[in-house]
Amino acid sequence: MSLNPVAVAIFIALFVFVTLLGFWASRWRRGDMSHLHEWGLGGRRFGTLVTWFLLGGDLYTAYTFVAVPALMFGAGATGFFAVPYTILVYPILFAVFPRLWSVAHKHGYVTAADFVRGRFGSRSLALAVAVTGIVATMPYIALQLVGMEVVIAGLGIPTTLAIGGMVIPEAPLLIAFVVLAAYTYNSGLRAPAMIAVVKDALLYITVLAAVIVIPAELGGYGAIFKAVDPKTLLLGASTPGNLGPQAAYATLGLGSALALLLYPHSVTGLLSSSSRAAVQRNAVILPAYSFALGLIALLGYMAVAAGVKADPAFASGFKAFGNNFAVPALFLKSFPAWFVGVAFAAIAIGALVPAAIMSIACANLFTRNIYKEFVAPAASHARETAVAKIVSLLVKLGALFFIIELPTQYAIQLQLLGGIWIIQTLPSVLLGLYTRKLHPTALLIGWAAGIGAGTAMAWANAFKSSIYALHVFGLTVPCYAALSSLILNLAVAAVLSAVIRTPHADATKAEDYALG
């Protein structure tokens, strides 16, 4: 692809701007940065609006904005499951997570594993929750890089840099990530919170322009939907013996919604808000991003109607990135160069925000629930924060290595497994917010059963799909493996809790969960 100078100039200017913002952020609502809750939770001082930007930038990642329309582009209606998924997240956020905010605020919990440690008095269960969180998040960080890689290639920026005979592969990506690592190290959660405001402004402008300008060029929404293969415009019908793709669609939506808020980066974002009411207000106003996501999903169909795949100008992009190139190609084809710069910057900066928050969340988990719990129980606040900052660097380096050295396919498959794994912490974390009756040993065995069964189902699909067909009384039910393995997990935990009667410690009291 040829270099697009106007787009590149705008792209780089916006990138430099958010970098300065990221470093400056440490001065914003300044706190004692030697405390982990200052560096890793922004001092728990974010009000409703900042939490909205932070969570919006965090939950709706650049990868989502590239992969969802790519799935629509390639597979049709199935890709639209992202919409029911994000609809179902908010009743859960509204009803359940204020309880986590309250108990965490009272006891100074920074991570979900901190809460599990306090609620069930079990170091091993807390360790299981922490490790699951870290392992599920790592490939997610790597995938953010894919979003960035795609737009860098779309701009025609050469990806290898030769300095005096030394050839550096993926140089632009490397530079972007080193910069990201530096200001995350310096400013902690304040950096992505500030950058998220810029990212969201760019994103909403891009989406608004796309849903107005592109359909006008293509002859309206009617023409766009007519261009889609009628066979994939709706989900396949169910037959008497098989519930078919509709069951897969529903279970994917529900399972993904249950899993999303359990991810460490979601918990970090929620716990950084200044009040319980801010969490609930966000459940009401965050759907604005869902609407943007729904419109972005439709970009996949616009790319079909625009015929980007047959266009020789984009052949090399599709060859390198598959359908993930559909949206960048659509923008290149439909927008003037300067606006391509804005739109691509929205995607690339949209990758920085979640990558920063995810690495901070992993660092919090490692520091609180592994380092302090098992390695250095006497570590000071300052020591704890120093460890977290270094871990946040290592996590990003790991993700970078992953994406440069290994095929992207591995990151995608691991992220798919990550969803199946993280949902197995639901009984300990979410049910733990309501009841102490479940036994930590039972929860741990249930967790292991869920991880084992879920992984086996994904393995049976050669890690290509997370939909596994269950056979129930002669009826075939294609089901998201995260959901079916969670049901097994819950059953094991409930049955064993009825059997194991030894009492367990509980540092929390019933009223802690309702404090406002």
Added chain:
Amino acid sequence: MDRPKKQGFRLSYLLLLLPFAAMLWVPSYNRVEPELAGIPFFYWYQLMWIVLGALILLPVFLGERE
């Protein structure tokens, strides 16, 4: 500030089940007709539920604040 809120179950929370009922009953919306401005029912119905889902939370939130 640190005053415990009223405990117990609120009836208004049942409203939160509506989005689940609507979205998980896929056969109710897996069709093309009626179209809206050229957009098949499957798509505009689910987009509409994003807005409805947020609106449903509003009375529950305000009820809790009182």
